[in-house]
Amino acid sequence: MSELPSTLAEAPPAMGPADAPALPRLLAGITAHGAMTLEEHFALHGPLPIVRGGGRKRGREHAAMLISEIERSGLLGRGGAAFPAAKKMRAVASSRGRAIVLANAAEGEPASLKDRTLLETLPHLVLDGGVVAAEAVGADELIVCACESAQAAAESMASVIEERGSGSSSSGHSPRLRMTSVPGNYVAGQESALINYLGGGPAKPMFTPPMPFEQGLRRRPTLISNVETLAHIALIARHGAPWFRQLGAPTQPGSALVTLSGPVAHQGVYEIEHGASLASLIDAGGGTTTRVRGALLGGYAGSWIGAERLHGVALSNEHLAPHGASLGAGVVLLLSEQACPVAETARVARWLSDQSSRQCGPCLHGLDALAGTLAEIAAGTAQPRAAQRIDRLASLVARRGACSHPDGSANLILSAMEAFGAEFDDHAQHGPCEGCARPPELPLPVRPIAEDSSRKPLVRQ
Amino acid sequence: MSHRVRVNPIACEAHGMCAELLPERITLDEWGYPVIDQQELHGWEVDHAIRAARACPTFALLVQRERATRAGRGRGPD
Numbered sequence: 001m002s003e004l005p006s007t008l009a010e011a012p013p014a015m016g017p018a019d020a021p022a023l024p025r026l027l028a029g030i031t032a033h034g035a036m037t038l039e040e041h042f043a044l045h046g047p048l049p050i051v052r053g054g055g056r057k058r059g060r061e062h063a064a065m066l067i068s069e070i071e072r073s074g075l076l077g078r079g080g081a082a083f084p085a086a087k088k089m090r091a092v093a094s095s096r097g098r099a100i101v102l103a104n105a106a107e108g109e110p111a112s113l114k115d116r117t118l119l120e121t122l123p124h125l126v127l128d129g130g131v132v133a134a135e136a137v138g139a140d141e142l143i144v145c146a147c148e149s150a151q152a153a154a155e156s157m158a159s160v161i162e163e164r165g166s167g168s169s170s171s172g173h174s175p176r177l178r179m180t181s182v183p184g185n186y187v188a189g190q191e192s193a194l195i196n197y198l199g200g201g202p203a204k205p206m207f208t209p210p211m212p213f214e215q216g217l218r219r220r221p222t223l224i225s226n227v228e229t230l231a232h233i234a235l236i237a238r239h240g241a242p243w244f245r246q247l248g249a250p251t252q253p254g255s256a257l258v259t260l261s262g263p264v265a266h267q268g269v270y271e272i273e274h275g276a277s278l279a280s281l282i283d284a285g286g287g288t289t290t291r292v293r294g295a296l297l298g299g300y301a302g303s304w305i306g307a308e309r310l311h312g313v314a315l316s317n318e319h320l321a322p323h324g325a326s327l328g329a330g331v332v333l334l335l336s337e338q339a340c341p342v343a344e345t346a347r348v349a350r351w352l353s354d355q356s357s358r359q360c361g362p363c364l365h366g367l368d369a370l371a372g373t374l375a376e377i378a379a380g381t382a383q384p385r386a387a388q389r390i391d392r393l394a395s396l397v398a399r400r401g402a403c404s405h406p407d408g409s410a411n412l413i414l415s416a417m418e419a420f421g422a423e424f425d426d427h428a429q430h431g432p433c434e435g436c437a438r439p440p441e442l443p444l445p446v447r448p449i450a451e452d453s454s455r456k457p458l459v460r461q
Numbered sequence: 462m463s464h465r466v467r468v469n470p471i472a473c474e475a476h477g478m479c480a481e482l483l484p485e486r487i488t489l490d491e492w493g494y495p496v497i498d499q500q501e502l503h504g505w506e507v508d509h510a511i512r513a514a515r516a517c518p519t520f521a522l523l524v525q526r527e528r529a530t531r532a533g534r535g536r537g538p539d
Contacts, residue, residue: 207469360470361494396490402471 023247024271025255026231030121035156038163041124045238048128059135066136067093070233072241074253079104079189079226080299080329082252082317085233088223091213092137095221099139101175102198102217102224103130105146105153106182106189108355109299110443111331114257117269118227119146119153123160127177129230132237134175137223141176144227145194148181149445184445186300186355190403191216191224193357204357205403228257228330248274249316256327258315262334262441263289274327275316281332291337294419296442298328300348301408303415304341324415333442340435342427344442345416346374351444352409363406366397370413377424380431387424390417464502465525466510468495472521479522482513495522 029036029044036044071086092099103126107115118126130142144161146154161177180198182188188203191212197203198217216222225233232254236244245253252274258281261267265286272281278295282288294306295313303325305313313319317326335341353367370393376382383389394410401407417424427433466486468479475493485506486498502510507524514522 205471207471361473361475361492362470362490365492365494396496400470400494400496402469 023255023273025235025247026118026122026125026228026257027269027271035121035123035160036125038124038160041122041128045125045128045235048131048234049237060138063093063136063138066132066237069241070136070236073232073236073244074241074250075229075232075236075244076252077226078228078232078256078330080109080301082326085225085229088213088225089133089137091211092139092221092223095214097220099134099137099221099223100217101130101134101137101139101142102194102222103127103142103144103227103230104189104194104224105144105150105157105227106184106194107147107150107329108184108186108189109329109331110186110445111259111261111296111299111333112329113259114269114330115227116147116150116153118231118257119144119150119157121156122231123157125231125234126157126227127160127164128234128237129227129232130177130225131174132233133223133225133230137221139175139223141178143198143217144177144179145182145189145198146179147184147188149184154179154181185357186352187357187403187405190405192403194224195222202357204359205401205405207402226329249318251318252316256315256330258327258330258332260285260332260334261443262295263292263336264334265289272315275314275319278310278313278315278332281315282334288334293335293337293339293341296331296333296335296412297323297325299331300352300412301404302326302328302331303411304345304419306419307337309419324418335441338435338438339441340378340423340433340438341416341420342374342378342423343432343436344440345413345420346371346378347440348442348444349374349409349413352405352412356405357403360401360406362397362400366393366400366406367409369393370397370410374413377428378432378436380427380429382428386428387417390414463527464507464510465499465527466497466502466513467499467523467525468497469521469523470494472519474519474521476518478516478518479513482516483509486510487513 067086067089075085076082077085105115105119134142144157158179161179182197183203187193190205192206192208193203195212195216196206212222212224248254255271255273257269257271259269270284292307294304295310296302296304305323305325320326350371353371356363356367358364373386373389377386394414397406397410477489477493479495480487480489487495490496510524514524
């Protein structure tokens with residue numbers, strides 16, 4: 001387990017070029033001392049422009065206007081899939097029945113800390129976004145789902161909900177607020193798994209349809225939004241779509257939270273402009289502390305890019321697509337030159353296999369076979385055509401689970417073999433390398449995740 | 462109206478009946494789970510597909526009827 005440092009920056013460095021307009025946005029005003037208070041929050045961002053009263057018709061018009069504004073902003077979901085936020089909201093709003101909003105901070109991604117960071121430091125911004133989203137989709141209930149391993153985040157959010165009052169305010173229109181803890185397994189944050197768990201079942205994905213937007217929690221239309229998505233919505237509601245689009249790429253506007261880890265001086269959560277260069281992010285992190293062998297983008301369902309292709313890489317999905325990568329949930333993980341990408345990937349592949357919900361045969365058997373074959377390659381004990389077997393297994397598991405866990409795991413493995421082809425060949429022929437004996441670099445929860453207190457968030461802007 | 466075969470992978474327990482009854486569309490992987498050709502069924506295959514679905518011991522095989530496009534009910538967000 002490579003532990004992330006647990007100290008906070010005293011003077012966080014600014015991100016991006018000097019003429020970049022107004023970063024940080026989400027992380028503006030954060031301190032190293034816990035959550036921003038309601039007074040500080042309103043002093044910084046102003047009140048939430050919410051139209052109340054005026055009858056049902058006025059409410060519906062306002063809701064439609066909110067969704068249109070979010071559509072114009074081009075906001076994409078920040079849970080990893082980059083699905084257009086407005087499209088999801090419209091689907092919920094047009095489904096029959098009173099909706100529910102789930103603010104998703106399950107964050108099962110071991111290399112991601114941004115969601116717990118938001119709950120811990122900026123709970124009011126997340127709640128504001130949730131209130132706006134609830135208004136837009138006609139929800140009367142907002143449930144914040146925090147990962148049970150992120151205790152500080154859950155406590156921060158719980159106390160803020162208490163402060164705001166869990167009931168509705170004088171107007172009678174704001175949603176009921178509630179916080180709940182969800183398990184820390186990798187797929188717990190998947191939409192149907194969240195609904196399954198909150199409905200009293202296990203935190204495992206369910207077969208769809210019905211999709212959550214039509215029949216989710218308690219069979220009501222359910223909007224499940226990542227907490228970072230909601231935080232952006234809180235600012236779009238205040239400043240409008242054109243403001244949001246002043247930063248970022250046309251196809252992926254705005255700023256984004258990324259968790260930078262690996263051999264850099266200051267690991268942590270950073271706010272970047274979409275399209276910013278990887279080099280500028282690493283600079284903001286104080287530079288690398290050793291030579292880098294490659295970078296993992298997006299998380300453990302993401303893709304590796306080898307060192308020789310890292311030059312000029314920009315952090316937007318459009319820029320990353322030619323590398324077969326995407327920003328995913330905002331994970332940027334650097335691997336040091338001394339580490340072995342084969343051993344590291346084999347270890348993560350085994351963990352991903354263990355994280356299978358064991359519901360779907362192709363995932364249960366396929367990921368186990370993939371992890372086993374990778375381990376044999378890493379140990380130099382694989383059959384001659386092991387690489388072809390990996391290819392075959394990867395295509396055999398893809399699109400055959402109830403969720404996309406098998407697809408993501410296969411993607412990670414294939415991208416590793418592409419980025420580090422020479423290293424894989426070398427291991428298959430000659431067995432372990434020097435790097436194999438080194439302590440692992442890629443973070444994995446080593447203890448049962450509920451007891452894991454090493455994943456402390458740290459924040460820089 | 463078009464028809465497609467789909468499996469509920471959570472319900473499927475690899476009995477393999479479907480591959481016996483609809484070999485045109487379904488083969489089994491190395492663990493016995495169905496690999497399904499999800500192209501639209503030909504008209505003459507539909508009855509075979511429905512028979513295969515009824516024979517599945519865990520009711521995991523589905524024959525889905527689709528109209529060309531129905532607004533708001535396609536693949537949604539996930």
